[in-house]
Amino acid sequence: MTKLELQGVTKRFGENVVCRGIDLKINEGEMVCLIGASGSGKSTLLRCMNLLEPVDDGVILLDGVDIAEPGLDPQPVRQRIGIVFQSFNLFPHMTAVENVMLAPRRVHNRTRDDLLPEVTELFTRFGLADRMDHYPDQLSGGQQQRVAIVRALAMKPEIMLFDEITSALDPELVGEVLDVLRRLREAGMTMVLATHEMGFARELADKVCFLDKGVILEEGPPAQLFSDPKQERTCAFLARVL
Amino acid sequence: MTQTDLEGPAATPPGLTRRQVYEARIRRRSMRVAATSTGAVLLALFILIPLAPGWEGVKKSFFNADVFARTFPGLLEAFLLDVAIFAWSAPLIFLLGLLIALCRDAQSPALYPLRLFGILYTDIFRGVPVILVIYLIGFGIPGLGLPRPWNSPYIWGTVALVLTYAAYVAEVLRSGIESIHQSQRAAAASLGLSHSDTMRFVVLPQAIRRVVPANMNLFIALQKDVALLSFIGPVEIFRQAGVYKSLLANFTPYVGAALIFLAVTIPATRYADYLMNKQARARS
Numbered sequence: 001m002t003k004l005e006l007q008g009v010t011k012r013f014g015e016n017v018v019c020r021g022i023d024l025k026i027n028e029g030e031m032v033c034l035i036g037a038s039g040s041g042k043s044t045l046l047r048c049m050n051l052l053e054p055v056d057d058g059v060i061l062l063d064g065v066d067i068a069e070p071g072l073d074p075q076p077v078r079q080r081i082g083i084v085f086q087s088f089n090l091f092p093h094m095t096a097v098e099n100v101m102l103a104p105r106r107v108h109n110r111t112r113d114d115l116l117p118e119v120t121e122l123f124t125r126f127g128l129a130d131r132m133d134h135y136p137d138q139l140s141g142g143q144q145q146r147v148a149i150v151r152a153l154a155m156k157p158e159i160m161l162f163d164e165i166t167s168a169l170d171p172e173l174v175g176e177v178l179d180v181l182r183r184l185r186e187a188g189m190t191m192v193l194a195t196h197e198m199g200f201a202r203e204l205a206d207k208v209c210f211l212d213k214g215v216i217l218e219e220g221p222p223a224q225l226f227s228d229p230k231q232e233r234t235c236a237f238l239a240r241v242l
Numbered sequence: 243m244t245q246t247d248l249e250g251p252a253a254t255p256p257g258l259t260r261r262q263v264y265e266a267r268i269r270r271r272s273m274r275v276a277a278t279s280t281g282a283v284l285l286a287l288f289i290l291i292p293l294a295p296g297w298e299g300v301k302k303s304f305f306n307a308d309v310f311a312r313t314f315p316g317l318l319e320a321f322l323l324d325v326a327i328f329a330w331s332a333p334l335i336f337l338l339g340l341l342i343a344l345c346r347d348a349q350s351p352a353l354y355p356l357r358l359f360g361i362l363y364t365d366i367f368r369g370v371p372v373i374l375v376i377y378l379i380g381f382g383i384p385g386l387g388l389p390r391p392w393n394s395p396y397i398w399g400t401v402a403l404v405l406t407y408a409a410y411v412a413e414v415l416r417s418g419i420e421s422i423h424q425s426q427r428a429a430a431a432s433l434g435l436s437h438s439d440t441m442r443f444v445v446l447p448q449a450i451r452r453v454v455p456a457n458m459n460l461f462i463a464l465q466k467d468v469a470l471l472s473f474i475g476p477v478e479i480f481r482q483a484g485v486y487k488s489l490l491a492n493f494t495p496y497v498g499a500a501l502i503f504l505a506v507t508i509p510a511t512r513y514a515d516y517l518m519n520k521q522a523r524a525r526s
Binding site: 075076078107 | 425426428429430431432433434435436439443444447448451
């Protein structure tokens, strides 16, 4: 079943057209990886999907309903589509558990006591049980990024977007964050990743899309796209990064 | 590398690196130079000033120990009024400043009047000398013929201080709000938080903390400006000093008042500097 469908999504920053009419289908429970050089439009496309950036043109269907309609209240949509950023963006003045509880408390009007069991369960599941009361600056990069993932998951989103979430991490910390993604994949979460981790995309993605200059130049199952790319630019990109 | 490889003075204390020894030597030398030059300047002042032809007269009318001892307790008591005015105006200033800062941040078109009000408010109250505001409000509003106690210059003078300082605090807070990186708002928005919740739980707590040193400086200035209320009536320390001056035909009470102010403002200033340095270090 199609969960999220993009049709002709266009996004400009002034003169600079970052997404040039992108079409993309994401099925329920699928993991889609967006690859491509920096500036190819991966991040912007993700930010358009949960309306952090208003789309200039095109349609985004979430369960068949257009969410890109100008004037639509973006808040309910954002509650259904979580995003994790490259630079974590935890709230530095709150402990890990406060970071996670803020949105459910304010948006879903739930109390701390009510939330504690399930939040504790999330922290435990991702190996952070003893870090709940730490402030972000007391955590390693990998731990901060896992807290950021827990924070997004606590809103019980239907889709999770990951914007190069391992790019700001030291190499030895990348693994622990990718493990989290692996677990989410097993749990059947619908996920879209902008990533430079080609090995990971190859191993787990259902579909890989190669973005170049604001268009999806080529897409397909990882086995096909990585070993038998059709487009010259895809070949050149893969030759550089693999 | 072994100890014998070290160059430099043979008397290298054990456990110190060459760099540490060198830095300790430079530090000792700087301290010696600073102490010598400070001593020389003070000595010159102590010798030169009393040589001035009017020194005897100035000493008698400004540094009269007898007058000082007689008036100091009275001045301290009058200073309590300054403290009281400061104590009840400071929280009001903060609240009003916060309100104005939030007005200026209002986004929706329906709230545009608030935004305009915020801009006009900060422009006007930062553009007029404090003393003028105190005169206009402190004399003008009681002049409306309000019943006691609402005609007290004490109340309206303080209101004038609150209105003026709130404009400065609002600007400081607004700069704090703007200094919070856009990614924090994006993170809050991505979780579905409303604009006002984002402001209240994510932006403001960080912004207020970040501008504590700048606000401390404003409140130190406020401590001194409380004395301006003396121009419209309340017998606080500056006015009390004036009364003593006329009574005793001596300026020493002013020196006493200055000392009392300094006793409060210097520690406060040092503390604000300490906070600011700490913040600068944390950011670098």
